[in-house]
């Protein structure tokens with residue numbers, strides 16, 4: 001089912017963005033929300049992605065694992081338009097050809113990306129960071145000082161609740177812990193009403209407790225959003241895993257439940273070790 005269209009404020013967001021393609025939301029049809037087929041990317045003759053194919057359903061929480069250099073980040077670069085594939089097909093929903101859209105268009109179309117290093121506005125409060133994120137269009141930044149209507153305030157409050165930072169609303173972001181900054185940045189992504197969230201090593205550098213809280217957060221976001229989580233921390237992956245994709249040398253080596261992955265001979269050989 002298309003769980004992604006009935007998002008509050010969707011029309012407002014699309015109107016503000018000026019992207020007509022959003023008016024009816026992303027049509028996920030029966031080909032999933034993200035479709036990659038035979039994507040190849042070469043850097044100086046080295047194939048970072050080699051005929052990579054991937055299908056993600058709307059609302060999935062997909063974990064992507066694989067050794068260093070497997071192509072995980074490059075895959076996210078292709079999805080977000082940062083890197084153009086040499087060959088292959090990449091669609092967001094049925095109509096958005098990711099190989100033709102610019103990075104900004106792809107972000108506006110509903111794909112949010114979280115890099116490893118938190119990039120919050122340290123001298124602004126948690127509340128202000130979320131407010132700024134909502135008005136991510138830089139031209140409207142002066143409206144930071146404009147009166148917020150109650151709906152916007154409610155949305156910010158709801159987001160703070162989701163990322164468990166409600167008690168820190170008036171705290172400067174610079175004073176948050178590393179984990180809290182990461183959650184704030186996820187909250188900032190959520191303020192932009194994405195449909196697909198790409199999270200590259202989101203728990204790196206977190207304490208065990210923060211990591212566990214992140215697991216709860218991601219599980220709570222699944223269904224409402226589609227998430228692709230790249231992580232090396234296997235304990236964390238086991239905690240949130242539904243379907244897991246193993247990348248190796250730029251292609252999918254295996255896909256399945258955590259149990260299936262852990263018992264896969266090839267996976268054991270190249271990645272998990274014995």
Ligand SMILES: Nc1ncnc2c1ncn2[C@@H]1O[C@H](COP(=O)(O)OP(=O)(O)OP(=O)(O)O)[C@@H](O)[C@H]1O
Pocket residue numbers: 043044047048066067068069070071072073074075
């Ligand atoms: N811009 C680039 N120019 C040249 N080579 C690159 C570039 N980006 C990535 N690569 C190479 O492509 C391969 C895949 O890199 P990528 O960063 O996608 O791996 P990864 O799976 O994210 O690894 P890690 O787990 O270490 O983050 C690596 O060998 C890397 O050195």
Ligand SMILES: [Mg+2]
Pocket residue numbers: 072073074200
């Ligand atoms: Mg990487």
